[in-house]
Amino acid sequence: DTGVSQDPRHKITKRGQNVTFRCDPISEHNRLYWYRQTLGQGPEFLTYFQNEAQLEKSRLLSDRFSAERPKGSFSTLEIQRTEQGDSAMYLCASSFGGAKNIQYFGAGTRLSVL
């Protein structure tokens, strides 16, 4: 297993465009998380999936953000009508649950909105 992979690694877009990121979790992991990280800060929780069900979504997440995890495998995060404030690193993590719920992170997608 190669770990959590995210695509693309970098995305540059113009304000107002839509962007979509993909996350492929570790295959046997049923839990999947999306986080956003800005420079010099810790990751900020965006949303959580258990299998294909989206069980929690941050109240800070605007309606322009949507995430899916069809069939409980890979996940996509879409941002519509991007704004400059959306520029950040978007991280995906997966886990198998359990008492310690160890999250394995991907390398992230760095989004720059011009």
Added chain:
Amino acid sequence: TQLLEQSPQFLSIQEGENLTVYCNSSSVFSSLQWYRQEPGEGPVLLVTVVTGGEVKKLKRLTFQFGDARKDSSLHITAAQPGDTGLYLCAGPSGTYKYIFGTGTRLKVLA
């Protein structure tokens, strides 16, 4: 709202020195995790502490969970340049959500 505050925010030390970074909250956590993140990469889990007062060692790194489970510390003995990175603490908030601290950026100079 649960918050995790880390201090110091930045730390630059010489190789061989010892250091301690702190993770504090006014809330009780069922567990806390410590991660290290290098530029351009995602965070990598170092340790999870679960029991109040627990001490865990990982080579030159010593992690402690406060008795009241509101704070944690990470002590590095004889720091090496390979220890350079962003150190993050994190804990569960509610059923599914995790919150991360503000991070301590460590630079170890050779």
